[in-house]
Amino acid sequence: MSFSLHGVGVSRGIAIGNAHIIERTELEITEHRISREKISKEIERLRDAVHQAKQNLRNVRSEIPETTAVDIAAFIDTHLLMLEDAAFTFDAERLIRDLECNAEWALKLQRDALAKAFDEMDDPYLRTRKDDVYHVVSQIQRILLNHAPLEHEVAGERLRGSIVLADELTPADSVLMQRHGVVGFITHYGGPTSHMSILARSLGVPGIVGVHGIRKYLSENEPLIIDASDGVVIGDPDDSTLTYYQNKKAAREEHISSLAQLRNAPSVTLDGHPIELHANVDLPEDFYSASEVGAAGVGLYRTEFLYINRTDSPDEQEHFDTYRSLIEALGGLPVTIRTLDLGADKDFDVEMGQQSGANPALGLRAIRLSLREPGLYWPQLRAIIRVSALGPVRLMIPMLSTLDEVRQVVANIRALQKDFSENAIEFDPQMPIGGMIEVPAAAICADSFAQYLDFFSIGTNDLIQYTIAIDRVNDEVNYLYDPLNPAVLRLIAMTLDAGRAASIPVGMCGEMAGDVRYTRLLLGLGLRQFSVHPSSLLELKQVINSTNVEQAQRSARAVLGTRDPDEFKQLIAELI
Numbered sequence: 290m291s292f293s294l295h296g297v298g299v300s301r302g303i304a305i306g307n308a309h310i311i312e313r314t315e316l317e318i319t320e321h322r323i324s325r326e327k328i329s330k331e332i333e334r335l336r337d338a339v340h341q342a343k344q345n346l347r348n349v350r351s352e353i354p355e356t357t358a359v360d361i362a363a364f365i366d367t368h369l370l371m372l373e374d375a376a377f378t379f380d381a382e383r384l385i386r387d388l389e390c391n392a393e394w395a396l397k398l399q400r401d402a403l404a405k406a407f408d409e410m411d412d413p414y415l416r417t418r419k420d421d422v423y424h425v426v427s428q429i430q431r432i433l434l435n436h437a438p439l440e441h442e443v444a445g446e447r448l449r450g451s452i453v454l455a456d457e458l459t460p461a462d463s464v465l466m467q468r469h470g471v472v473g474f475i476t477h478y479g480g481p482t483s484h485m486s487i488l489a490r491s492l493g494v495p496g497i498v499g500v501h502g503i504r505k506y507l508s509e510n511e512p513l514i515i516d517a518s519d520g521v522v523i524g525d526p527d528d529s530t531l532t533y534y535q536n537k538k539a540a541r542e543e544h545i546s547s548l549a550q551l552r553n554a555p556s557v558t559l560d561g562h563p564i565e566l567h568a569n570v571d572l573p574e575d576f577y578s579a580s581e582v583g584a585a586g587v588g589l590y591r592t593e594f595l596y597i598n599r600t601d602s603p604d605e606q607e608h609f610d611t612y613r614s615l616i617e618a619l620g621g622l623p624v625t626i627r628t629l630d631l632g633a634d635k636d637f638d639v640e641m642g643q644q645s646g647a648n649p650a651l652g653l654r655a656i657r658l659s660l661r662e663p664g665l666y667w668p669q670l671r672a673i674i675r676v677s678a679l680g681p682v683r684l685m686i687p688m689l690s691t692l693d694e695v696r697q698v699v700a701n702i703r704a705l706q707k708d709f710s711e712n713a714i715e716f717d718p719q720m721p722i723g724g725m726i727e728v729p730a731a732a733i734c735a736d737s738f739a740q741y742l743d744f745f746s747i748g749t750n751d752l753i754q755y756t757i758a759i760d761r762v763n764d765e766v767n768y769l770y771d772p773l774n775p776a777v778l779r780l781i782a783m784t785l786d787a788g789r790a791a792s793i794p795v796g797m798c799g800e801m802a803g804d805v806r807y808t809r810l811l812l813g814l815g816l817r818q819f820s821v822h823p824s825s826l827l828e829l830k831q832v833i834n835s836t837n838v839e840q841a842q843r844s845a846r847a848v849l850g851t852r853d854p855d856e857f858k859q860l861i862a863e864l865i
């Protein structure tokens with residue numbers, strides 16, 4: 290009999306296939322004492338295993354098809370870098386020497402210590418790093434114990450057409466799954482910001498994470514359907530369910546291929562309003578995806594991702610080189626470089642800026658941290674100002690909440706520009722300076738902020754969090770996270786009005802901008818610039834090109850005007 294399970298869909302699309310379960314029982318690692326004279330041999334054994342693990346990963350890397358998104362290789366490289374990091378093996382070797390123990394045990398102790406440190410930080414991005422450590426350590430341990438590499442379980446012809454079920458999966462798994470024709474995956478653990486989720490999106494493989502208890506309900510070879518758009522898993526579907534999803538899948542595939550032809554089409558509404566569609570990029574590997582989908586530019590480059598996987602902070606030259614490659618990848622289109630947004634859920638292990646306090650999202654985050662730490666901030670500002678000589682660059686300030694912050698940043702930039710002029714260093718004196726509107730205080734005072742800024746970008750991810758007072762990374766209150774909350778809509782409208790009154794452009798770069806359910810409403814509220822993940826851009830263009838703005842405006846006005854919740858729901862439904 291058919292039944293359904295629910296989780297979080299991490300890419301859109303439907304997969305139909307038979308279940309293939311991957312059991313990864315924890316390796317049994319026991320402690321052995323190694324006599325003093327055999328210590329150097331044990332260290333040698335560890336080094337050989339690390340070498341072999343590197344070799345295995347390089348083989349996986351060489352299997353990545355040419356056509357695959359570039360960032361997949363980057364994930365494998367993260368594991369390779371870890372294996373190549375001298376400190377990684379040095380610590381394990383030290384443990385072997387100090388404790389006179391076997392290599393497997395030393396690795397386990399080292400892994401546990403790292404995991405504990407990650408756990409204490411309670412940060413989703415760092416938790417992803419913890420998964421990397423687990424994966425890399427178990428690869429080496431398997432080699433030491435003569436087990437087959439983990440990857441072999443998700444590779445092979447027998448997997449073609451199947452849906453993989455596992456407690457959790459790794460980036461390397463995803464490469465091999467795609468290579469060997471796996472059509473979808475379901476995991477017990479994981480969240481939408483894990484590496485697996487990011488990869489699933491970039492590979493276009495439907496996946497659902499966080500389906501608790503999958504092993505209890507699903508068995509090997511069972512026919513399955515997953516609909517990642519809705520986060521639904523259907524087990525043992527009956528004929529009519531199967532036909533329904535086969536048709537839905539075919540319609541989606543046709544829809545996706547029809548979108549490709551929109552790449553060069555203008556983005557303009559039915560009644561002739563041109564709309565700018567920009568791309569959000571996080572990793573240098575994303576730079577080319579933005580131009581591939583025909584984005585008008587980059588509306589948000591989250592530079593804090595330059596800080597992941599390291600304990601030092603990038604210097605001015607490294608910032609400069611990365612921004613230059615972004616400018617080159619975009620070939621003359623405008624790029625918006627957002628200054629550091631470290632802190633809260635992006636608290637990387639850099640030299641400074643460790644988060645503190647009970648409410649890190651309300652603490653020393655983003656521009657607050659930057660202004661407190663000129664040693665961290667100024668090299669970045671200098672790099673952005675320098676790189677403005679090479680192409681159209683816009684500088685964007687995250688998480689502004691007071692006018693004073695705006696004035697301080699602008700003053701810092703002007704001081705640096707003056708210094709550059711005096712030293713004959715080239716830069717663009719007209720470089721626009723904009724601010725993110727993602728705190729209610731900024732939205733309410735957007736008219737004041739507009740006096741000092743050249744553009745706004747609405748960051749709905751945080752604006753929703755701060756307006757409704759819900760932690761955006763806390764599963765327990767996720768049900769309250771609603772972009773359609775009337776308070777959020779009013780703040781968006783206020784920001785758009787303030788931008789219009791001051792004649793400065795207002796864009797939106799939060800996830801709400803890329804969700805086509807809200808496109809008509811946003812157009813109706815007056816939004817004319819969207820910045821979204823490249824994979825959402827063409828679908829968004831399609832909705833825009835089939836919208837009549839005048840009509841959307843009337844409905845949006847009614848949405849803002851009503852105080853009747855039923856009427857509100859009905860008006861929203863008409864706009865979707």
Ligand code: PEP
Pocket residue numbers: 589591630727747748749750751752798799800
């Ligand atoms: C936002 O808050 O909407 C935003 C785009 O910034 P981030 O998601 O990086 O906080």
Ligand code: MG
Pocket residue numbers: 727748750751
């Ligand atoms: Mg934000």
